[in-house]
Amino acid sequence: MGNSAIVDLSFFRRDVLRVAPELVGKIIARDFGSGLVKRYRITEVEAYRGEEDLACHASKGRTARTEVMYHHGGKVYVYLIYGMYWMLNIVTGEEGCPSAVLIRGIEEVVGPGKVGRELGIDRSFYGRLLEPESLLWIEEDGCRCEVVSTPRIGVAYAGPFWANKPWRFVDKDHFTKFKS
DNA sequence: GCGTCGATCTAC
DNA sequence: TAGATCGACGCG
Numbered sequence: 751m752g753n754s755a756i757v758d759l760s761f762f763r764r765d766v767l768r769v770a771p772e773l774v775g776k777i778i779a780r781d782f783g784s785g786l787v788k789r790y791r792i793t794e795v796e797a798y799r800g801e802e803d804l805a806c807h808a809s810k811g812r813t814a815r816t817e818v819m820y821h822h823g824g825k826v827y828v829y830l831i832y833g834m835y836w837m838l839n840i841v842t843g844e845e846g847c848p849s850a851v852l853i854r855g856i857e858e859v860v861g862p863g864k865v866g867r868e869l870g871i872d873r874s875f876y877g878r879l880l881e882p883e884s885l886l887w888i889e890e891d892g893c894r895c896e897v898v899s900t901p902r903i904g905v906a907y908a909g910p911f912w913a914n915k916p917w918r919f920v921d922k923d924h925f926t927k928f929k930s
Numbered sequence: 931g932c933g934t935c936g937a938t939c940t941a942c
Numbered sequence: 943t944a945g946a947t948c949g950a951c952g953c954g
Contacts, residue, residue: 796937805937807950815950833947835938852937863938904937 754789754891759879761888762823766842766849769823770797771919773840773851773888775895780869781885789889790868793924794855796902797917798839800848805908805915808848818877819848826878826886828871835863836871840880840888854903855924896922 754777762769779789798806807829808816818827819841827839827850839850854862856869865871869886878884899916906913 798937807937810951813950829937830947830949831936832938833936833949837937839937854937861938902937907936 754889756882757880757888757890759824759881762840762842762880763844764823764842766797766799766851767917769840769842770795770851770917771897771899773853774897774919774921775893777889777891778853778856778869779882779887779889781882782870783885790856790859791893791921792853792856793921794853794860795919796852796854797919798850798852799917803908803915804912805902805905806848806850809908812848816848819850820846821877824880826875826880826884828866828873828875830873831863836866836873837862838866838869838871838875854918855920898922898925 773792773795776792777789778792779787781787801808808819812820818825821841822845823842825841827841828836831837838853841850843849852862853865856865859865859868880887898920900918901914901916902918
């Protein structure tokens with residue numbers, strides 16, 4: 751990955767259905783300290799959109815957990831699932847419009863639980879802005895990739911109307927590596 | 931206070 | 943195919 755620029759926070763302050771597919775192919779950068787910065791190409795994401803989306807945590811309303819989803823875009827939303835895995839999300843949209851993008855895959859790391867582990871994500875990241883001071887940010891290097899959309903994974907509980915929405919976005923070149 | 935279940939992953 | 947493992951949420 752050659753020259754790349756930090757993605758401005760205004761990028762995230764748009765409809766999640768525009769932000770999510772555009773995030774595929776961008777780079778997530780993590781500063782581990784001691785001068786170690788790792789960069790990973792984003793290969794798979796999912797969009798969660800508003801209180802009406804029964805697969806979205808904001809469908810439960812504004813709670814301590816979902817609070818940050820109601821903020822303006824560009825912040826980190828993390829939560830622990832199954833008592834073991836930290837799910838990494840990026841808040842999108844304007845203030846008061848709860849939505850977020852779940853990072854499901856980065857290069858060779860397939861699966862949101864493994865993404866959180868690889869990036870060393872924990873609850874301390876909740877609410878941070880995506881900027882170098884937060885040790886986690888997004889970069890753009892002009893790479894353009896073809897994006898394939900499919901239904902979201904693991905949200906059958908939301909009912910077929912929402913579970914069937916094609917709001918999972920995958921880099922086509924990586925698509926064959928993903929099992930459905 | 932207590933029971934249920936989850937935007938998952940791994941090992942048996 | 944079941945077990946790990948715990949916080950959020952709903953009920954009362």
